[in-house]
Amino acid sequence: MIEHETVDKIFETASILDVVSEFVSLKKRGTNYFGCCPFHNEKTASFSVSPAKNIYYCFGCHKGGNSVNFIMEHEQLSYYEALKYLANKYHIEIKETERTPEEQERHDDRESMMVLNEFAKNTFIRNMTDTDEGRAIGYKYFKERGFNEETIKAYELGFSLTDRKAFTDFALKSGYQLRYLTTTGLTIQHDDGYTFDRFSGRVMFPIHNLTGKVIGFGGRVLDARTKGVNVKYMNSPQSEIYDKSRSLYGIYQAKSAIVNKQKCFLVEGYTDVLSMHQSGIVNVVASNGTALTTEQIRLIKKFTDNVTVLYDGDTAGIDAALRGIDMILAEGMNVKVLLLPDGEDPDSFARSHSASELEEFIGANETDFVLFKTRLLLNKAGNDPIKKAELINDIVASIAMVPDDIKRLLYVRECAKLMDIDEPVLKDATEKKLNKITYQQLEAAQKERERERRQKEAALQTQTQQPQTALNNDDAFNKRMHELESELLRYLIKFGNDVLFDVKKDDSSDEMVTVSQYIRNELKTDNLVFRDDACKKIFDCYLSIINDGILPQDNMFTQNHDVEISSLAVDLLINKDEVCDKFWNSRNRYIPPEQSHLMEIINRTLYYYKVEIAQQEIKNIGIIIAQLQSEPDSDDKIAEQLKKLSVFQRYIVKLGEKLGIVMLRK
Secondary structure (H helix, E strand, O other): OEOHHHHHHHHHHOOHHHHHHOOOOOEEEOOEEEEOOOOOOOOOOOEEEEOOOOEEEEOOOOOEEOHHHHHHHHHOOOHHHHHHHHHHHOOOOOOEOOOOHHHHHHHHHHHHHHHHHHHHHHHHHHHHHHOHHHHHHHHHHHHHOOOOHHHHHHOOOEEOOOOOOHHHHHHHHOOOOHHHHHHOOOEEEOOOOOEEEOOOOEEEEEEEOOOOOEEEEEEEEOHHHHOOOOOOEEEOOOOOOOOHHHOOEOHHHHHHHHHHHOOEEEEOOHHHHHHHHHOOOOOEEEOOOOOOOHHHHHHHHOOOOEEEEEEOOOHHHHHHHOOOHHHHHHOOOEEEEEEOOOOOOHHHHHHOOOHHHHHHHHHHHOEEHHHHHHHHHHHHHOOOHHHHHHHHHHHHHHHOOOOOHHHHHHHHHHHHHHHOOOHHHHHHHHHHHHHHHHHHHHHHHHHHHHHHHHHHHHHHHHHHOOOHHHHHOHHHHHHHHHHHHHHHHHHHHHHOOOEEEEEEOOOOOEEEEEHHHHHHHHHHHOOOOOOOHHHHHHHHHHHHHHHOOOOOOOHHHHOOOOHHHHHHHHHHHOOOOHHHHHHHHOOOOOOOOHHHHHHHHHHHHHHHHHHHHHHHHHHHHHHHHHHHOOOOOOHHHHHHHHHHHHHHHHHHHHHHHHHOOOOOOO
């Protein structure tokens, strides 16, 4: 583990604005900065960065945290790896101590899987170059496909022997553990213990991460074995180190060329990448044969904003060009489409043309996606007015995905010319679409706000009017505990040091009672302890800080070394009303701040919290009584439980009176 002092230095040095700005385009709005969230697909900036608090929060997907949390989530790194990333960024020397057993085990598992994949890659390469079978089948296949030695070496291609246990047995004899063979997917194990190679008899395509480490494999079955085979290509399964939706084939080999040329070519398959690379188009990646994902798009966006998507020139290829590209537009990227001649795919076309011919064809035929889509749909619509109206709506939907105002205006202008309609008409339709999207987002945010504020009343009143079975749902109870305890924690962390009221002492002096003292006393009086694990962790941390004689501050939680504490603390503290306030203020609606009625909202939360626990106790008593009724001589025990039941029922009625609602007895 990294020494505590070093971790403190990393947290103190890492500026959230500096860290996030490397990946997200931010604009200042008041004291905070806003941009489009890198964790979910959106067009309207709802991702907030607070330099003062050194935290980030997304009002759309509700992800938040500090600099370390951001790097963990964005780069898919462990806590340890994220700390090392930031230490390297700010030139902080890493000093390490021993990890906890759990941290060591997780680290060892990832490292072991990486080491095993490296071993597998080298084994597959040796199989192809040093065995008769490998040369006769694997190497021959690649040569017949036209791949030269340089390409084979650059992508570390190989071959898995046809003996179904060859690799597994060799790996076990070499000291590798079976559990890592199965977790990486290199070996399949049946319930009866029988093991065999996943990729036997296949040519192998290693899949690398950005640093060049092998995280998974693709394997293609060959020759006669392809007859009747549904899946010619097989990929490694999802694992601790491999997520196909977050990886791109060839990204390690292509990233430098993508940066230098400021363009990325996106194709579908492994051999498409290999053939284009060999023809001189090195800045090319493939989506691993899966539908394009937002995470893959953002992986490209790290290196360039310009993407050209290559598709087959047949009807299926043209239809494919219209699917999924709106996601790329929504990320603010410039998208072009290159349709190849009918009957060609990137692999075959690259193999049959020289590098200069390929570059010339690309330059002459790649087309801006929105304009391409407009021309294509125009041809389909012909002179049919109904189809043309549908065309306008379809084009508007794509234009509205473009987040940049100037680009959007230019698209409106060009598409209006192509469709021979007045520019103001298309502009008005686009603005209506944008306003609809924006209003829906704001309306959703407002509904979320109202849900959070009224959930306690609505949920509890609904429960009191429903049959007893509604309270017997433990999942529902646990969810309510998390919600209510989170709310109490929010008051503690955000307003804990604020004075709630004064109390007259016997000597006529005033004693100030803070929010923290009041809530802690209310919980202690009724012997209540937090039940939600995450909330209890933060509450225990809060008490520990107080017991040390320190006044708790926001950053003690948002910048906490414990990722679970910091993430939840940010979620609790962020001003989730900010977007809604601006929306309603523009309509002259005033929403009072929480500070103006703290006593009221804290009491309501406490009362509902106590009611919820009392209801659960009543449920438990009912279960105990039902069990006792089947036991002999249990009258006294049942009477004792009925007394407890009566106490809790009276308690709930009193709480109901304080809340101003009628609590129905069960």
